[in-house]
Amino acid sequence: MRAASAFQLPYPARTMLAAPALPDDFSLPGAPIASGATADVYACLPGWVLKLFHRHIGAAEVEHERCAAQAAFALARGAHAFRIPAVGGLVRLGDRYGLLYAQVEGGTLQEALFKTSPRLPDQFAQQLASLHSTLHALPVSSSLGAAGLPRQTERLRHAIHHARDVSEARRTKALGLLEQQGGGVSCLCHGDFHLGNILVAASEPPAIIDWNDASLGNPLADVARSSLLICFGEAVSTTGPLAPNGFTIDEYEALRQNFNRVYLETYSRLKGLGDLCPELAPWLQIVATARLNENISTYERKRLQEFISA
Template identity: 40%
Template sequence: MCGANAVIDKPAPTLADLGTPLARGRTAEVYAWEPGWVLKLFLPHFSQSSVEHEADVARKVCATGLRAPAIDQVVTVGGRYGILYERIDGVSLLQILTRRPWRLVPIARLMARLHADMHGRPAPTLPAQRARLIRKIERAAPLFPQLRPKVLATLQQLPDSDCLCHGDFHPDNILETTQGPVIIDWNDATHGHPLADVARTLLLIRFGSAPDGVVWFTAAQAVRWIMRGVYLYNYRRWRSDGNDALRQWLIPITAARLEERIVEEEPHLLAYLERLFDAL
């Protein structure tokens, strides 16, 4: 079910009726709803238009035929906007890796296969990847002023495409379920070039902070190095998208990451960006 984009005021539930959230994030809380569904309830400062935008993106991803959570509709509860998503019961690949680190190689291979399959699906009606990258680079406050025009010039030289791109593809956004793997959290999905999406994944594996309770992954640089290598080797077995351009794509992707203001990453990202330019 891909659902409609109408806002439905469900008369009975209040915030108190929803009970304890199943999960909390930086933008929303997730609550159990009716059987088979969950409510992603956005924090109060999120507007109706921004929530409807995510619902529209989720619907378009669903329409590509890729296995992703189905969407029902937009609702309001307690004056806050939310989206009803299919409830997916599973365990993230990062959680599995935490419990069973010996599964590192098969998990990286699975990520490569899923990503390559995703990139084989056109999604021209999704937002444009290039436009989003430009906005993020222009708003990235930590980016050195002398680097910004160089980053934008590099992006200008890189090719376009209309492939389905996730925008935040990493082990914690892939659930292992009894029906197979399911990719979640599509709010950054775009149509664009696959190598930009690959570059983002490589960057997240290299520098991304792991959730609470996964300290070992944050500290284990060898684990990150192996995962990057296995993932990229196997992705290239499935697809060849002008792999020579991957290093160039890392430049705008790294700069765009700075817009997210994750303070502990910023010095590493800036140093990495300098090294990428030096290697050109």
Template identity: 35%
Template sequence: MSSLDVLLGQGRTAEVYAWGEGLILKLYRTGFPKEWVDHEFRVARAVRETGVDAPDVRERVHVEGREGIVYERVEGSTLLGALQIGWSPERIGEVQAELHVKMQGKTLRGVQGLDAAKQEASPLPSMRVRLQDEISRAESLSEDVRSRVLDVLASLPDEQALLHGDFHPENILLTQTRGPVVIDWTTATIGHPLADVARSSLLLTLAALPPGLEGNPVIEAMRQTIHDAYLAHYHELTHTSPADLLPWKIVSAAARLSEKLPQVEHDRVRAFLETNLIYNL
């Protein structure tokens, strides 16, 4: 019988428990909106239906007055943890790029070819709509910068690729039996592939490091190497270029400013945006 005896991990919004043979329970904290949990469940099912290698989602549950989702339990170290078994930062970046390209080749059942108006019926939201909303809500943007960024977004093409929304080495597990498995799909959307690459690029280069690691020259150099290898290999595989990616990085940076970022990360993202917005016009 399953119980809440074995806590595997926890975060701001939920706790994760062992839940029977080969399963885990993601149990949201009391008061977390039921609609958000329902959304995650729908997203997880839709992602699995594409054929991408992600944890299987089993059922939506209500346990001890709290909302939860039962997932397949996936065992493995993160892609970043592969450093401990001798992988180079370059190899980690290249594997991330290969997985990203493979993932973006997937389409949701019934979604391929949808126009923007019909995307509202998709189980996943539109990345373009999400970016528009986040840019509009970013309080630290001046109205002039906001307007210019929205103009950049309006000029960019749209597609219906599967996008993760938080694709970095810590969200990739290396398993012994099935290879890499991508986890944490709560921010998944559909849209242009480069929108997802832009967010990954910003996360790899501008995100604040954990306390004690910020400013460490070895760590900073390592993540820059992972980033550079990731982008170079991605561009090689997709025949795209840094110039193609830059407008997407600009709109992604503006959208990031709607989030509750650590001050050091907020300042980095804002500086990137202001510098590159000038040269993009």
């Protein structure tokens, strides 16, 4: 598979869509079509879905995602490699906040992997790396900061300060590493770039969704986050790795490690970085420590603690 060029397809550039307003008598249409750790998604109006956040997600966080998604959509309007759904304004239903998004057809890249060739994951790892590389190549300007996108270092510093189950020595080490990286390269970083946040359909380029963790910062921090999710990420409710049907735990862990290797090698090759490991190593420590501030599974928390202690 030609990871670097497989997605340069002649799709037309996309224009901003005007989101409709929800009617005054709107009520949720039955069960959600998708659910995640922070929100449920409902088909609400023709061509649009409502991402309704859970009650613990406040208006400020939802507004941050709206600004990030809007900025990302504007940046990617001329891109042919991927789509970013158009986003509407913030809405409130009872004690929950939500956003309207243009509906995107297709399933996740993760679903595609396990439906087709879970024992041959290299092409999916290459696709993930190619999309990530292309995203990081989008030209950015100071207007993105004015649009509400935070600085990556600020988000990481806050997360490390509030990380749970971390010794003060480890916290101090992570903060020191963060300071050592300096400002560096600044690009649009997704902040949660994994197979479950990529939607694929036969007749359209992939779509990148869930921009609530987006920031302006160093692309290697974004890559480190993806690498850690590939290796250790599990649903919040799990206490151990959940191997797909037909896999033993050991086989699944080996698959994850191989997927991560191919992802990193492909990204490094596309960016012309040579050996990525020395540059990525401090970011892995920084991002792993920051991740411990989040609501994650006991299994992932244990693995991350082992990782930063190694």
